[in-house]
Every structure is written in C-alpha cells, then in structure tokens.
Amino acid sequence: MLTDLRNFSMTAFPARRLRVGSSTLTAREQPPHEVHVDAYELGDRCVSAADFHAFLRARPDDANHLDIDCIDPCFIVHRADGFALRPGCADFPMIQISYWAAAAYCNWLSQLEGRRVVYDLRSREADLDAEGYRLPTEAEWEAACRNGHPAELVTPGDTVNTADAGPACRRLRAGETLAGNFLPGQPAPVPVAGLPADAVGLYGMLGNVREWCHDYYGPYGPEFRRNPAGARKGSFRVVRGGSFVDPATDVGPASRMAAYEDTKCEVYGFRVARSR
C-alpha cells in the first residue's frame, strides 16, 4: 500500500481568489496582487527522510548523485549497498536534494497510484495538466499557508523553527541527538511534524526547511493572474516558508526566496501537491 510508504496525508483546498504578496516585506513580495487558484491538495507535512528513502530504495536509478548530496549533514548516506537511512533520522525532513530530485519523488508517487506523471526528468519540463503529484505552485503554497497562519509574519518562539526559535523548539533539533551529524547547538531541522500544526492542520509550513515550489522565480506584477505558475524560464526556483537559518522577521506566508534548481543544501526540503 502506498500509505505504508509515506508518512504524510493530503489536505484538500478549494478553488478561490485571494491576494498574494505583501507591501511590507521585501521588494520580492511586491506588488501584492490578486490570483485565482483551482482546487488542489497539499501534503500536510514535508516529505521525510524515511519517505524519500523508500523511493531511493525502490528506484535507485531515478535520482542520481547530481541530485542528492550525501555529505554531512544529511539523513541519508550512500554506502556500497545503496542509499541508507541513518539511525534516528526517519522523521526529519528530506534535505540535500535538488528541485529535480523532489520532482523525481513526485513522479514515483504518481506511478505508484497510476496517475499521469507531471515531470519529464530528461527534458526538465512539467505538464501541469497531468493529475499526478508535483510541487505546489507558490500561489497554492501561499493560499494554504494564509489559511493556517493569517498573520503576516511569524512570532519568534517555540512553535516555529526559525533561527531565533525558543528553547523548547531548539531541543527538538537534529543536532541535539547528533541526527544526520548535525552538531549540538547548531541551527538544524526538527522532525516534519515535531511542532504543532497550524489552524488548517498543516505542519511546518513556516520555518524548519525552505520548501521547493514549482515556479521559476520571477518578479511579481500588479495584474490579476489565473493559476500562476511562475516565470516562463530560468534556472532559479521559488522556495517558500523560510528555515532554521532564517530569522522570524524574514518568515511569513508571503515571504519568498529564490534558489538555483540544482542546489542541494540542508535548508531545502519539499512537500507534494496535486491538482483536484
């Protein structure tokens, strides 16, 4: 069963029109503008190291060593007999993966459920009309995040794993148990559902790891957009939600950053989405 192979569930969101962006954050979030998003489902938490490990063991040739880094800190290493999940790492978010490794995981889920795959990994193109798993567009991500977290910014404290998180949150960080060879006292991720869910039941949208979104990064415009899916081309992708290295003052539902799509880093993870 597929549900045995993954630890997240899908949360449904209706079609709607909403305002995205912000006039009070950085230039990247300006100008605020109206968008329409069709109905979709979003993973209630990030894909965990155990989730991703199931994919790597099942399809070891689908994510090559250019897409996943197995040098410290990391929750999955690669030994003579293949990818291995380090002890005590199962529930931490999958990190050290490129955008295209996340896309490969999405395709695997689609194939398991008999859905049409979204990504052509060879040509690096996506078919958003396919009903399979994919990364959320940044508008979908923001719409879901605003539902669960209406405030413009995070309040520093124990409920969000930002750089300035409180002591109860910091105690959950990987370094406190040396998970993945994160070291004690260093900023590090917490388990994907280690902190309380937001008002709509989503875990870890803000803080913890920046989440790969579908879109090529590009500046916003003022005009209404219907199902926006990013710039037409580029090599930088939108990442959302901030991370354990970002201060709370930089993290909110509207805040956006860009990351080179081949980057593998311990601050980038992802959650999956699919159209309804």
Added chain:
Amino acid sequence: MTVDESSTAAATPAFIDVPPAFPAPPGGVDPTAGFRLAVTPTTVRQYWHYLVDQGLDRVPAPLLHGPPSAAGTGLRATPAGTIEIDPDLGDLPATWVTWHGATAYCGWLAARLGAPCRMPSAAEWRYAAGGPAGFRWALGNDFDRPVYAPAATGPRPVGRTPANGFGLHDMTGNVFEWCQDPLTASGGADADGLGSRVIKGGAYTVRNPESFDNATIFTADELSAVPYIGFRVLSLPAPERES
C-alpha cells in the same frame, strides 16, 4: 585478469616532495615537517592494480568499496559480485571507495613501498593545496570556474589541469579527497564516535566557490561509496632514513 607488470610505475602513485613549512603557512596551520604527497588522486588503474594483487576483484568488500553496475566511472560491479575495469577510464580518480577502503589501500602501498603511507590530515591537505604562496584555491586566489568546476556529470581524468606551486594536480575540484580527521562533536561525549571523516577540495557535484576553498572542511560518513569522493596518499620517509 592479469596486471601488466611492465607498467608498474603507473600502477602505483607518483609522489612529490611537499617541503617543510617555515615559518608557519598563512591560515594558522601548524608547521609541518614536510612529507611526500601523491601528485594526483589515486587513479582507477592504480586501485585496480591493488584489487587484482589482493584478489579483491573477485569478492565483494562493501566496507572497502562499492562500484556501481553501470559503466562510466572506471570500475564496475558485475552481477556475479566481481569487479571489472573499463581500461579506457583508467585515468579517472578511483571513486566509490570508502574511507576504510582508502585506508586499506594506503596500508597495502606502504608495504609495497617500504615507507609509511596514509591519507593527509586536513591541515596537511590544506597546506599542500595552497602551495608555497598559500593560495585560497590550488592555483590562485581567484576562483577559476572553467578549471575547477566546469559543468560535468562525473569525474574527469586526473592530471589534465595545471599543477599547483608544489607540483600537485587536481587538489581543487574534480572529486573530494578523504582526509584522516574524524568529525567530532566539540564538547560532546562522543568525541570520535560520529563515524564521519573530513573530505577536502570540492567536486563536480558542488558549485559555490566556498565549497572548494582549501580551508573549507566538509565531512562524510566514512562508509560512503559515492562517485564524488576519492583520495590521495601521503607518504613519509622510510623509518631507516630518519636521523
């Protein structure tokens, strides 16, 4: 499989003298008494010579190495569990070798050469990479992306880029190189129990200039068998030559 003994010179690494550092090189590295360092990372051909000599091409040794079944990186695992070489790829750096595998190779080579062999420490590696001028990267203080980090999907043959001031090739870029040093959790109880070792020099899989900096320290699980980590051997004078 037989090894052509007439090419023994190419079958073991060539070494070059890295002179003693005096005064201490920039960056706070301890003075070093000097050592001999392999001119390039250990190659596929050299590692293959060792495998054949030790009969390790006939039996799986997952603690030492784990070559893939696919061709392209020089050594291949067959369905029968043996290892084959693609001879035209003999000049690639030996990869898919664990830190323990690299250590075992050093032990074999030491017996063969009659001189102590091991991997360099992180400090020795950094000093050797910086050359006499103590550069930030092997060939200078500017990051030369076409030389160090061209777009690539795998390792490239060793010795195809210029030597640094000590005569060493491939210190910056191509593949990371295992060093002696363990990862330790400073102040933690498991001072050397984290099971990772230092790797140096950057690789075709990384991009930021800082990742290639001679001073930068990454670590990796010491049982890692991956295509982007290799190793080079440090040799010391034979004991009888010490005064």
